[in-house]
Amino acid sequence: MNDLLVANSVSKNFGNFKALNQVSIAVPKGSIFGLLGPNGAGKTTLIRIINQITMPDEGAVLLDGQPLKPEHVRDIGYLPEERGLYKSMKVGEQCLYLAQLKGLTKTEAKARLKYWFDKLEIGDWWNKKIQELSKGQAQKIQFIVTVLHQPKLLIFDEPFSGFDPINANLIKDEILQLRDEGATVIFSTHRMESVEELCDHIALIHKSNKVLDGKLNDIKRQFKTNTFEVGLESLNREKVFAEIQDKFEVLPATFKNLNDDIKLNIKLGEHASPNDLLSFLTSKAEVHHFVEVIPSASDIFIQTVKNN
C-alpha cells in the first residue's frame, strides 16, 4: 500500500453543473502532490470531498485503503484558500478550540502549541486577539492550527498567499520538514515556481476532468520536444544559419549570453541524437551554449489547458 490517498472516479454535480467528472488520483505516501488547474476547474470541490465537507455523487475516496469515515478528520489537516479565524477571539483560546475539534485533548494541544509558538517565535501572541495581528501573522497561526494534530495528510490550498518572501520560505521549509517526518502533502496553487520547487507528483484538473497526472519528471519527459537551445559564434553568420535551417527545424531563441551569438532553438527529429547535432554544429561554428529545452511546470500547465 504505497498510496495514502486514492480517489476512484469521483464525480460531483451541483444542479446541472458537473464540477467533477470521473476524477481519479492517487497520492503516494510521503510525497508532495501538486493539485493544479485553472480557476473553477474543480480543485476545491475535490479537496472538499477529501475533507468530507461535501459528499461525492459517484466514486469513492480511500484514505490508507479505507473508505473515508468521520474519524478520518483527525488524520487530515486542511488549510483552505478561503481562510480566517474568529476575529475577536484570543489567539491561544482559538488554537486550543480548533485543536480540540480535531480530537486533541486540551493538555496535548497546549503542549504542542507551546512547541510551535516557540519554534516560530510567536509566544507573546497568546493573549492577543486575531484582529490585532497582521494578515501574515494570522496566516502563521492558521498554519500552526492546520498541522498541530500531526495529520498523515496535509492539504494546503495556496499556503503562501499573504506571506512575505521570508515567511513564505519559512513555511516552505516547515512543509518540507513535515514531509520528511512522514506526512503526505497535497498542494494546490497557481504559483508554478513553487510547484517546480516542491512537488514530486502532479495532477492537472481542467473543466472538471483530470487531464494529466504522474511524477513531475515523467511528465516533463513526456512533454519535452527534443529541442535544444544553442548559441553559436561564427564569422559567416548567414551561411551557417542557412545550412542549419536546411537540415533542422529552427526557431529563434532568447537567452542571456556574453557574446553576440546566433541564438537558436533547434528541434531534432525523433531518431536524431543530441550528439549528431552537436558534431554537426562544431563543424560549422564555435559552440558556446548547448542545452536541452526542458518544459517548465508553467509551460506544461499552459500547453495542456490550451489544448483541451
Added chain:
Amino acid sequence: MNHLPLIIKREYFTKVKNKSFIVMTFLSPLIMIALFAVVAYLSQLNNDKERTISILDETGYLEEVFQNTEFTTYTNLNGLSLNDAIALVKEKEDYGLLYIGKAGSLDDVSGNVKFYSEESPSLSVISGLEQQIEKRLKEKKLELDGVSLAQIEASQTNIEIAQESFDGEKSSKIDNVVKLAFGGAAGYLLFMFIVIYGNMIMRSVIEEKTSRIIEVIISSVKPIQLMMGKIIGTSLAGITQFVIWVILGGVLLVVVSAIFGIDLTQVQTPQQEMVNQAMQADGSQAMAENLIAAISNLPLTNLVIAFLFFFIGGYLLYSSLYAAIGAAVDNETDTQQFMLPILMPLILAVYVGVFTVIEDPHGTVSTVFSFIPFTSPVVMLMRIPFGVPLWQQGLSLLLLIGTFIFAVWFAAKIYRVGILMYGKKPTYKELFKWLKY
C-alpha cells in the same frame, strides 16, 4: 466524534464574554428600574401637591356630594357671586372652580354646570366630577318620585356570575383576566425570545462566514453539529441574560423602593383615586383574595410543562430557520427579504393570540392556529390557561416536533451549502436548488 459540548461551550462563552452583551445584561435592568423609579418619584411629587377645587353651587342640590379625600380638598364658596368666586379662586391659585348655576328644576341643572380653571383640567378630574354629579342628580330625581335614599341603596345589587365548567371547575371574571395575563406573558415572552436570540444566532453564523473561518471548522465537524451547537449555546446565553435580568430587576426594585421609601405596589395617582371614588370599589381586600384564588385555580402543572415544551419547540423551530438565513447570505443587510417570511407567522401568532384568544379561547380560529406549527407555540401557550384538552396539546406538540425536525433538516441543508457560498445574494429558487446538492 461528538464535538457538540465543545461548540456549545465556545458559543456560550464567546457570547457571554462579549462586551456589548455584558453591558446589555447589566444596563438594561438598571435603565428599566431607573425609569420606573423616575415615574414613581414623579407621581409621588404629584401626590404631594394637593388639589383644591372650589365649589359654587347656586342650586343647593349638590350639598355634601364632594367629600375631601387625601389629595383633593373641596372648598365651598356658596354665597359669593360668580365673579367674586372666580377672582378668589384665581388669587388662591386653586386647581379650579366648579360652578353650578341656578336652575329652576333638576332637569335644568345639566346645562348649567361649568368648570373654570387657569389651565385646561385633566380629563379624569372632569369625568370624576361628572360622575359624582350625575349620581347625586339621579338620586334626587328618584327621591322626587318618592323613592327614598334607603330604597335606592337597597336596590343596588352587585351581580357577579359564578362560572363553572361541566366538570365542576369553578372560575370567575377575574380568573379570566389572570388566565389572559399568564397566557399573554408566556406567548409574548416566547415571541421576544425568538426575535432577540434568533437574530443573535443569525449574526453569529454570518460572522463565521465573513471571517472565513467556516471552512476550517467544518473540515473538523459536521455542519449540523455546528448549527445545533450555535443554537444551543446562544440559547443558553439568552437564558443566562434573562435570569440575570429577572434577578437583578427584582433586587433593584426592592433596593430602590427601600431607598426612596416608595411603596411601589401602592402608588396611586389622584386620577386613580377619582375613578375609584366614583366606582365605589367594593374593597380591594376581596379583590386580592379573588386574585390569589384565581391564580391557584390555574392548571399550574400543565402550564409549566406545556410552557417548557412549547417554548423549547417553538424557539428551536424558529432559530434553525434564523441559522439557515444566516448561512444563505453574506451580510446582515441581505437578510431582510428572508426575514419577512419568518416574522409574518410569528406576528400573526401574536395577533391571533391577543385578539382571538381573548374573545374566544376555544373558538375555531384559536383552535386552528394552536395547531399550525409556526403559530402554535405562541397561540397554544395563550390558550392553555383556559384549559385545553390534553389530546389537543399533545397533537399540537407532535406537529410542532415534526415540523421542527423538518426545519432542522431543511436548515441544515441550506446551512451546509450556504456557508461555503460567497458572493451574490441567493434567490429563493437557488435556495431550493441547494436542497438537492
